[in-house]
Amino acid sequence: MKARDLTDLALRNLREALFRNALTTLGVAVGVASLVAMLSLGVGLQELASKRLSQSGLFDTILVTPKNSFRGAGRPQREEQPGKPVRVLDEDARKAIEKFPNVVEVYPQIRFFTEVRFNNKPFAAVVAGMPESSKNSGSFDGMKGHFFSSVAADEAVLQIEFAKELSENTDSLIGQELVLRYAERQALQANAVGSADRAGEPSGGFSVVPKELRLKIIGVVETEPAAGYGGYGNARLLIPLETAATLRAAQVNDLRDIVRDSAVNKTTYASLSVRAKSPSQVAAVELSIKNLGFNAFSLLDASKSLRTFFSVFDSLLGIFGALALAVATLGIVNTLVMSILERRREIGVLKALGAADSDVQRLFFVEAGVMGLLGGILGVTFGWLLGRAVTYGTNVYLHRQNLNSIELSSVPWWLVLAALVFAVLVSLAAGLYPASRAARLNPVDALRYE
Amino acid sequence: MIEAKIDAKLVPLPAPAIQLDHISRHYTMGASSVRAVDDLSMAIAQNEFLALLGSSGSGKSTLLNLIGGLDRPTSGSIVSNGQNIATLSSLDLARYRRNTVGMIFQSFNLLTRMTLEENVELPLRLAEVDRAERGGRVREALERVRLMHRLGHRPVELSGGEQQRVAIARALVNRPKILLADEPTGNLDSATGEAILTLLQEQTKYGMTIVMVTHERPLAEKFADRLAIMGDGKLLSTSAAKGL
Numbered sequence: 231m232k233a234r235d236l237t238d239l240a241l242r243n244l245r246e247a248l249f250r251n252a253l254t255t256l257g258v259a260v261g262v263a264s265l266v267a268m269l270s271l272g273v274g275l276q277e278l279a280s281k282r283l284s285q286s287g288l289f290d291t292i293l294v295t296p297k298n299s300f301r302g303a304g305r306p307q308r309e310e311q312p313g314k315p316v317r318v319l320d321e322d323a324r325k326a327i328e329k330f331p332n333v334v335e336v337y338p339q340i341r342f343f344t345e346v347r348f349n350n351k352p353f354a355a356v357v358a359g360m361p362e363s364s365k366n367s368g369s370f371d372g373m374k375g376h377f378f379s380s381v382a383a384d385e386a387v388l389q390i391e392f393a394k395e396l397s398e399n400t401d402s403l404i405g406q407e408l409v410l411r412y413a414e415r416q417a418l419q420a421n422a423v424g425s426a427d428r429a430g431e432p433s434g435g436f437s438v439v440p441k442e443l444r445l446k447i448i449g450v451v452e453t454e455p456a457a458g459y460g461g462y463g464n465a466r467l468l469i470p471l472e473t474a475a476t477l478r479a480a481q482v483n484d485l486r487d488i489v490r491d492s493a494v495n496k497t498t499y500a501s502l503s504v505r506a507k508s509p510s511q512v513a514a515v516e517l518s519i520k521n522l523g524f525n526a527f528s529l530l531d532a533s534k535s536l537r538t539f540f541s542v543f544d545s546l547l548g549i550f551g552a553l554a555l556a557v558a559t560l561g562i563v564n565t566l567v568m569s570i571l572e573r574r575r576e577i578g579v580l581k582a583l584g585a586a587d588s589d590v591q592r593l594f595f596v597e598a599g600v601m602g603l604l605g606g607i608l609g610v611t612f613g614w615l616l617g618r619a620v621t622y623g624t625n626v627y628l629h630r631q632n633l634n635s636i637e638l639s640s641v642p643w644w645l646v647l648a649a650l651v652f653a654v655l656v657s658l659a660a661g662l663y664p665a666s667r668a669a670r671l672n673p674v675d676a677l678r679y680e
Numbered sequence: 681m682i683e684a685k686i687d688a689k690l691v692p693l694p695a696p697a698i699q700l701d702h703i704s705r706h707y708t709m710g711a712s713s714v715r716a717v718d719d720l721s722m723a724i725a726q727n728e729f730l731a732l733l734g735s736s737g738s739g740k741s742t743l744l745n746l747i748g749g750l751d752r753p754t755s756g757s758i759v760s761n762g763q764n765i766a767t768l769s770s771l772d773l774a775r776y777r778r779n780t781v782g783m784i785f786q787s788f789n790l791l792t793r794m795t796l797e798e799n800v801e802l803p804l805r806l807a808e809v810d811r812a813e814r815g816g817r818v819r820e821a822l823e824r825v826r827l828m829h830r831l832g833h834r835p836v837e838l839s840g841g842e843q844q845r846v847a848i849a850r851a852l853v854n855r856p857k858i859l860l861a862d863e864p865t866g867n868l869d870s871a872t873g874e875a876i877l878t879l880l881q882e883q884t885k886y887g888m889t890i891v892m893v894t895h896e897r898p899l900a901e902k903f904a905d906r907l908a909i910m911g912d913g914k915l916l917s918t919s920a921a922k923g924l
Contacts, residue, residue: 235805246793579789582750583803583850584778586771673750677789 231589240596247569254565255605261558262609262653265551266645267616272544274617274640279540289509292516292528293339294319294327294502317523319499327504330518332511337361339501340474341465342481347409348396355392357410358465359474363505364455372634375404375449382472386410386445392466393450403447410467413480414441438480445469452634555653558605559660562598566664569597570671577668578676587669594665595658602657606650613649614641696723697858697889698747703756703766705742705913716742717753718913729881729890731900731921734910740893741862743910747891748781748860749773761857778807782851786863788843790835796822796846797831803854821849825879841872848879859883861892865899877903 231239244251296319317323328336340359345352364370365377370387378385386408393400396408415436454464481500504526506515512528519526570577577590617639625635705717717739724730732740745751746758749765752773757764761780768776777783782803790799800821804814822828825845835843844864851859861880865873873896880890881903894900900907901921909916 231806232808235808239805242793575789576791579791580802580806581774582748582777582783582785582789584774584806584854586774588771589774589806674745677750677785 231585231592236589236592236596237600240593240600243569243573243593244597244600247572250565250568251601254561255601255608257558257561258555258602258605258653258657259558259608259612261551261555262606262649263612263616264554265548265652266610266613266641266649267620267639268547268551269544269645270613270617270639270641271620272540272547273642273645274621274638276540276544277640278636278638289529290506290512292504292506292512292519292526294504294519295500295525295527297523297525319502319524323522323524324499324502326522327502327519330515332507332515334505334507335361335363336502336504337471338475338499339503340471340479340481342412342479344467344479345411346396346467347411348406353392353395355467356465357412357467357469357474357479359471360387360455360468361471369453369455370449370451371453373449373451373453374401375447377449378470379448381470382476383470384443384445384473385448385470387449387451387468388447389454389464389466389468390450390452400450403450406447407444408447410443410445410469412441412443412477413438415478415480436480441477443477555656559656562601562657562660563664565601566594566598566661567667570594570664570668574671574676577671578673578678581671581673582677590671591665591669594668595661598657598661598665599654602654602660603650605657606653609653610641610646610649614639617641695726697726697728697760698724698891699757699759700724700743700747701757701759703743703746703753703758705739705746705751706754715913717746719756720910720913720915721756722908722915722918724889724891726889727884727887729884729903729905730892731904731907732891732893732910733895733897733900733907734916738910739913740910742913744860744862744891744893747858748783749777750783778803779854780856781858781860782854782856784844784847784851784859784861784864786866788835788840788847788867790843790846790850792835795832795834796827796838796849799835799846800850800853803850807854817853818849821853822846824852824882825849839872840868841875844868844872844876845879848876848883852883857887857889859888859890861890863893863895865894865896870899873899874902 297316324336324338327333338359341356344355344357346355347353360378362378362381370377373387375387378387388396388400388403390400393403397403416439417436451468455468504515504519506512516526516528580590580593621636621638624638628635700720700722703717703720704715707714707716720739720743732743734740742751746753747760749768753766757766759765760776763776765773765776791802794802797818800818801814804817809817819828819831822831825848827842827845827849830838830842830846835846838846844867848864859880864876864880868876877899880892884890890904892900892904897907904921906918907921908918
């Protein structure tokens, strides 16, 4: 029989015992729905965790430092090759890194300890210069207030924990001013440090002068746009990168610059942040930077562990969902076996009219497949709705706790496709026994059946 | 004229439509063996209307099932349309049932959820006949049984006689060479039964060979060309019908 006729006939058969077949299809739908709901929660949680981490910039950012960077007293320098000059992390190096493929931006890490004065009270904080690009990276999603009005504005965004230290009502901070007290580096002339032969030239040494800057608070952010790693703590006060650069604030690595002759006439950086297009590009970019002769550090390995954890987590959730689907397959087997008993005479008539065993077998297969497909479509819809309901319920709870909404479940297209294919395959497998039993039916016995 | 026709029917034609050669069909029921058909040989001529008579359990329905390819003989050969169907594969046997024979049954065996048109179309679907051609073939078959006006009706809306006429249309739609009828008048009153047999008899005009199983000797004698009497699985006698 041609496929179209076979499908017509199968659909007609399914319509005949509509209630029973609908219940069986619903059974498959419940199985698929539980599978989809479980996996969508798994995927959603994974995406949520990945998004939070990527917003922190930890997984697409590489921290670049020179090889002779200070690593702590008594610890050997890494990959130091005797006799080979250590490459300086200067503007030339920054431009070279910027030209690598898949590099979005390269900016200096400017972080420094400071004292913040607010309402005449002192507060300790780490300040970080934020590049303009961070505005669109998702790092400032859900912030109260607004992003910096210009790249060199005297404005500050507070991390919520720091804001809470300043005032219980964090919203009221927006629009107010605070005073940043920091240590400014001022270069010393060579004669000031005893180098007579280089009198009048910068020596590389500097003096530290306390300075103040008034900043207007323009926003409060709950995420951690400048989470710390590579020896830096979390920055809790964020200012535009250019503003931070013009302050010439003393940083932790400055002692090294005093004694390093090579950096005398050039702008050098203690470290650079390199943002790759995506976390998957980080490894290649990291390798290129290392080949240039710098230390490069990223949290890629930590990200891998996270993915492994979620794979296991998803598998466990998938097993629970699959169990529900397994129960549903028993329903299909039962329905089709009952159907054979009821349609025994009809099978006999079909065979008497010339239907081959394979025609009868395919007919039952198509019926099982159609129930699987319809159950799959319904199941994906139910599963999606279930995920939405769980997300809604969670968000209602979070709102009551004064926390931001989250997207708990996610149904990506591959999950929809996989669920449909799985539902059809499982249904076909369930139809295997009834179909072959129907095909083997002796037409004489079948016709005699009342 | 009549004598000449009888003689011609008594002597098997050189190329019979169906040649049964020492066929047996034995069943095992527990410890005992039942010989439903036992070493039976017979030739059925082309264009012949043969009535198989006998008491219940004489093996006539089993013989009909063997000729129709619904069952296989335990031994012997059944040459139909030039091929020994006893040795055909399951798939070829299905093809034989589809293309060479048409079957009608005592209980009509129409599919109740389908309309007359769909019931009659079913063998065409199985034979993978083009959709464009099917409509014409279905109408042609229903016209032959004079039921064109009930095309969209369902079997339950018809009388027993009408249902049997639909079954005949369904058996004819694939233009088979052999028509097999198992007690076609068993569920019908005598007038309707006669009408059905008249219809069957008409089909021999189209060159069809008909084998009919029946209990009703008077009807068989009136409409069939030849009567074959069976008992205990054996062919007891064959004779020309009195109607001739």
